[in-house]
Amino acid sequence: MASDLIYLDYAATTPLHPDVAERMRQVQSEAYFNPASNHAAGRLSLAVVNNAAAELAKLLNVSLATLLWTSGATESNNMAILGAAKQREHRGKHLITMRTEHKAVVDVFRFLEKQGFEVTWLAPDSDGQLPPDRLEAALRDDTQLVSVMHINNEIGTVQDVAGIGSVCRKHGVTFHVDGAQAAGKIAVDLAALPVDLYSLTAHKFYGPKGVGSLYVADGISIEPLMFGGSQQRRMRPGTLAVDLIAGLGEAASVARRKMVGDLSHLSALKQQLIRGLQDIDGLYINGPSEDGYPGILNVGVEDVEGESLLLALEPLCVATGSACNSQSLESSYVLRAIGRSDLEAQSAIRFSLGRLTTPDDIETAISLYCQAVKKLRSMKPGSVL
Amino acid sequence: MSENPYNLAVRDCFANPLHIGDVIGGVTAYFDDQGMRIRFSAGIVDRLMVELRFRAWGCPHVIAAAELFCRQFEGRDAQDLEQFETGSIMHDLAVPAEKTGRILVLEDTVRSLRAAINDHLIIKQD
Numbered sequence: 001m002a003s004d005l006i007y008l009d010y011a012a013t014t015p016l017h018p019d020v021a022e023r024m025r026q027v028q029s030e031a032y033f034n035p036a037s038n039h040a041a042g043r044l045s046l047a048v049v050n051n052a053a054a055e056l057a058k059l060l061n062v063s064l065a066t067l068l069w070t071s072g073a074t075e076s077n078n079m080a081i082l083g084a085a086k087q088r089e090h091r092g093k094h095l096i097t098m099r100t101e102h103k104a105v106v107d108v109f110r111f112l113e114k115q116g117f118e119v120t121w122l123a124p125d126s127d128g129q130l131p132p133d134r135l136e137a138a139l140r141d142d143t144q145l146v147s148v149m150h151i152n153n154e155i156g157t158v159q160d161v162a163g164i165g166s167v168c169r170k171h172g173v174t175f176h177v178d179g180a181q182a183a184g185k186i187a188v189d190l191a192a193l194p195v196d197l198y199s200l201t202a203h204k205f206y207g208p209k210g211v212g213s214l215y216v217a218d219g220i221s222i223e224p225l226m227f228g229g230s231q232q233r234r235m236r237p238g239t240l241a242v243d244l245i246a247g248l249g250e251a252a253s254v255a256r257r258k259m260v261g262d263l264s265h266l267s268a269l270k271q272q273l274i275r276g277l278q279d280i281d282g283l284y285i286n287g288p289s290e291d292g293y294p295g296i297l298n299v300g301v302e303d304v305e306g307e308s309l310l311l312a313l314e315p316l317c318v319a320t321g322s323a324c325n326s327q328s329l330e331s332s333y334v335l336r337a338i339g340r341s342d343l344e345a346q347s348a349i350r351f352s353l354g355r356l357t358t359p360d361d362i363e364t365a366i367s368l369y370c371q372a373v374k375k376l377r378s379m380k381p382g383s384v385l
Numbered sequence: 386m387s388e389n390p391y392n393l394a395v396r397d398c399f400a401n402p403l404h405i406g407d408v409i410g411g412v413t414a415y416f417d418d419q420g421m422r423i424r425f426s427a428g429i430v431d432r433l434m435v436e437l438r439f440r441a442w443g444c445p446h447v448i449a450a451a452e453l454f455c456r457q458f459e460g461r462d463a464q465d466l467e468q469f470e471t472g473s474i475m476h477d478l479a480v481p482a483e484k485t486g487r488i489l490v491l492e493d494t495v496r497s498l499r500a501a502i503n504d505h506l507i508i509k510q511d
Contacts, residue, residue, distance in 0.1 A: 297480055303442075305420075305442055305443055305444060307444040307445060308399070308443070308444055308448060309446050311391065311396075311399060311445045312399075342420075343420070346420070378405065378439060379405050379440055379442070379448060380422070380441075380442045380443065381400070381415060381422050381423070381424040381440040381442060382440070
């Protein structure tokens with residue numbers, strides 16, 4: 001990374017942990033074989049894959065057989081939602097999700113709407129939460145799938161997965177969770193949580209890009225989206241990317257060791273950031289300020305335009321909205337869903353902190369933010385003369 | 386997002402604006418549309434725009450465009466505003482096509498400034 005950049009966009013992606021990079025390098029040179037090959041070299045690579053699965057299984061407290069390898073959370077979400085909806089089409093065509101979901105979920109549901117499914121888009125409260133009783137009220141006899149994200153990528157809301165899952169279990173509805181921002185960052189015990197399908201990706205927790213996983217609980221079946229081989233019980237055929245999978249496994253191992261320390265580190269940094277920004281006139285926090293994920297703080301400020309703020313903040317690397325959506329000139333639909341106006345949503349900046357963020361980075365961020373707001377406000381027309 | 390959404394001219398005009406502010410007692414024009422707000426003020430001596438200042442609320446391209454306009458037209462005859470056209474600004478600042486509407490807000494503000502200066506000059510003649 002260029003030395004003058006201050007990276008506070010860990011919700012977009014994280015750097016490889018050195019142990020992950022080393023493990024991948026090792027596998028690339030020593031175990032690059034096809035794990036489906038029925039010879040000694042193939043079995044060597046298969047052992048690498050199984051070891052990685054064991055590490056991920058420990059992180060999530062699940063059995064190895066429940067995990068499928070994918071290319072990342074987008075594919076996992078597609079597999080889970082499309083696969084489950086198609087599998088249970090005979091049961092009903094009503095699906096439920098939230099207005100604050102990631103595009104990798106929203107667009108899948110929109111596709112299903114075009115296929116004849118009916119989708120209820122639930123609005124969250126102002127903190128981004130979906131109260132389980134609100135979900136229960138939306139359930140119908142023909143509801144067959146509910147999908148919510150564990151940690152919101154823009155505002156850091158930690159959803160009540162246990163409460164929502166309990167409602168789903170009570171009514172016999174399949175429950176999918178997009179865990180892209182949660183896996184490897186907060187404790188996720190899928191043996192205890194009433195979750196049927198759980199999507200994750202490695203690059204959000206210091207693993208490589210291009211690999212993820214989908215947890216499919218025992219007794220849950222989904223229709224495959226891809227065809228072409230017997231790998232992964234024909235659910236997701238294709239030669240496994242052994243080095244990427246090994247990297248995911250190593251990242252899961254590192255995450256288990258570091259999670260408690262990471263959360264403490266992030267909480268301290270987030271509080272430092274809030275303290276440094278809270279005296280700015282017109283500043284407000286988007287989403288939860290107290291019980292949200294400590295690695296994400298989304299703030300808005302009156303009388304400042306978001307895109308100009310982002311440029312004025314350079315060399316700070318932050319996001320104005322979902323990273324995947326930043327090319328769009330539209331304001332964040334997530335912020336609109338929690339009740340922010342278009343103008344308010346346009347000034348939003350998401351700070352996402354990570355393992356390598358330092359208190360000095362936060363001090364610099366506070367200083368740059370204050371200067372940028374002051375500068376842009378000085379440019380603003382006061383009123384019509 | 387493109388590799389670099391802002392060219393050097395945008396970055397320079399945005400980071401080092403030389404024309405932020407108001408000309409006290411000057412001729413002013415204000416436009417507010419598409420979430421953009423732009424105000425120009427001009428100090429007029431004879432027919433010359435001896436001082437041009439702006440205030441703007443909008444994206445970096447809009448702020449840069451307002452600054453570039455001031456750089457290009459300060460010190461010139463008010464009649465030269467007839468020559469203003471958004472095409473050269475769009476080109477110089479490599480404004481993406483989806484932001485064309487925002488630059489047209491600048492054009493409306495310049496047109497409004499031209500009218501205000503003409504009114505000012507007519508009143509002076511009277």
